[in-house]
Amino acid sequence: MPSSSHFHISKMVDWITKVNPASVLDIGVGYGKWGFLAREYTDINAHRYTPETWQVCIEGIEAFPDYATPMYSYIYNTIHYGDALTLLPTLGSYDLVIIGDVIEHFSKEDGQRLLSLLRERTKYILLSSPTVFFEQELFDNPFEMHKSLWTVKDFAEYDFDYDEYDQWVFVALLRGDLKDENALRLSGKASRRVYSSGWLKKHPKFAHLAKALYQHLP
DSSP states (O other): OOSOOSTTHHHHHHHHHHHOOSEEEEESOTTSHHHHHHHHTTTGGGTOOSGGGOOOEEEEEESOGGGOOHHHHHHOSEEEESOHHHHGGGSOOEEEEEEETOGGGSOHHHHHHHHHHHHTTEEEEEEEEESSOOOOOBTTBGGGOOOOOOOGGGGTTSOEEEEEETTTEEEEEEEOSSOOTTOOOOOHHHHHHHHTOHHHHTOHHHHHHHHHHHTTOO
């Protein structure tokens, strides 16, 4: 849907600030929340308040043009309308790609293909998605249908970090193939250990503590 739950917003913003991207691609713009926050915590946070002073390029992909709002032309440099799998080969490379509550709208096969395409053209992929599967159809938009459920196991081939929030949504940061001179330390091993435990998955606060401890173990 063009909006999503609020539990994970602070973690998404935390990763945006740590990556500190000069270029961003927001897949599944919806209402424009992630583009808005990316602009705020890059340019605005650097005291570049007016559009003529902005230095970060933020582009978006939206499959459903009826979601467009005035925010699109204000926040984003460019919006590409259409299916991400078709559009990506025609686009450039980015420091950060955001897939906020969108990958569940792809089949698992198409979602993995999407991640593979992105891996070749970005430094980091930031995504969030529900931790439970539920059916969804909204706004007469065929792209709103839920088709897949993603877990920590789906990112095993990546250098990644993963956390769950309120037993409802996860946030994962995946490292892409483009070189990052200031590469972030990601805790995939700790994430797998913690979120493979059924008990810890049901108690997110303890899971976050356990993960912090595991990060310091060999």
